[in-house]
Ligand SMILES: Nc1nc2c(ncn2[C@@H]2O[C@H](COP(=O)(O)OP(=O)(O)OP(=O)(O)O)[C@@H](O)[C@H]2O)c(=O)[nH]1
């Protein structure tokens with residue numbers, strides 16, 4: 001607005017290099033915008049076409065916000081489909097809204113599960129294939145197999161004929177499926193009981209994995225993807241790898257919503273969520289920055305504050321810090337919600353606004369740190385709207401609170417299991433457990 005074409009051009013050039021630098025640092029499976037869109041924004045910015053760059057970003061944001069995702073969980077009866085769905089929704093089987101689970105045939109109809117606050121992701125719990133209720137030949141048709149983005153086939157104990165038939169039918173439909181071998185905890189426990197002297201966890205896991213891969217290949221699956229999982233210990237074994245594989249295979253615009261849906265079971269997931277949201281905040285700021293030059297700081301208005309409150313509410317849901325999640329966790333840890341909140345920073349985050357000076361100071365030092373660590377836009381002379389920094393500030397706080405809670409939960413689990421201290425690699429950077437394969 002009111003800028004000369006040469007200043008627009010150099011402003012665009014700065015934005016383009018800033019844009020390139022920012023997205024270069026994210027892992028492939030964390031990127032929420034396609035490489036083509038990134039290139040298109042960059043070339044428009046370089047050419048001083050700020051309006052066109054803004055509209056590419058606008059379209060990308062619209063796709064990210066509206067992307068629906070439909071996941072089918074299928075497999076033989078009793079393999080642990082409903083238990084797995086509860087686990088990835090962050091629910092225990094006895095929680096309200098959880099899928100029913102049990103030792104007898106339980107799920108009799110295709111049932112839909114949505115996150116109450118993230119309705120774009122639907123997980124379908126399908127009845128077991130191959131029972132007296134559903135025969136394989138009619139199962140696929142009745143389950144509306146064409147509707148899903150991808151499938152998770154759950155298998156337990158031995159690889160069965162139904163596993164083979166399901167896998168090859170989905171492969172023929174050219175849809176992605178992931179073969180989950182569940183109840184790994186009981187396989188290991190059984191092996192330990194039956195042969196305590198010869199027990200070697202890695203060997204048993206390899207044996208199970210190789211057997212599944214071999215059988216899937218025999219069923220004409222060209223590149224079988226097998227994941228060993230316990231729904232009772234989701235952070236262990238192959239779940240972290242399953243999660244990153246799913247994210248990698250999804251189209252970029254669907255990654256954001258799926259990532260926010262995942263339970264906060266490892267530091268790696270918390271970091272991925274934070275990175276995904278960082279990109280979204282960046283794109284929103286870039287959209288504003290590409291269309292108009294906005295001064296960074298200044299007075300924080302009531303409207304800004306309202307916007308921040310909305311972001312805080314949303315981030316709390318994503319990172320499991322909303323009131324109902326905190327209540328469940330406090331109950332789990334056998335402490336009051338107030339006591340739990342004593343360790344967290346988010347409850348005091350926006351209330352310091354009354355004390356303008358300290359809020360400004362806090363934010364100022366955050367912005368400095370942000371720019372030195374993240375090579376932020378200030379480094380290239382781009383000053384985004386203050387909301388950009390405020391939102392990042394809120395995001396960082398909530399993500400770090402989520403890690404505090406994760407550590408508390410892990411300590412409690414270890415205390416409960418009678419182990420004196422945490423193993424070295426708990427909460428490690430890559431989120432892999434001691435038993436996860438590469
Ligand atoms: N040890 C262990 N048990 C599991 C695991 N997953 C499921 N189970 C148990 O296996 C039994 C069956 O689980 P469900 O989730 O009801 O199985 P389902 O595949 O949904 O069964 P249907 O609805 O009948 O098709 C339950 O008793 C679960 O507690 C797991 O990872 N480890």
Ligand SMILES: [Mg+2]
Pocket residue numbers: 081082083100101106107125
């Ligand atoms: Mg079930």
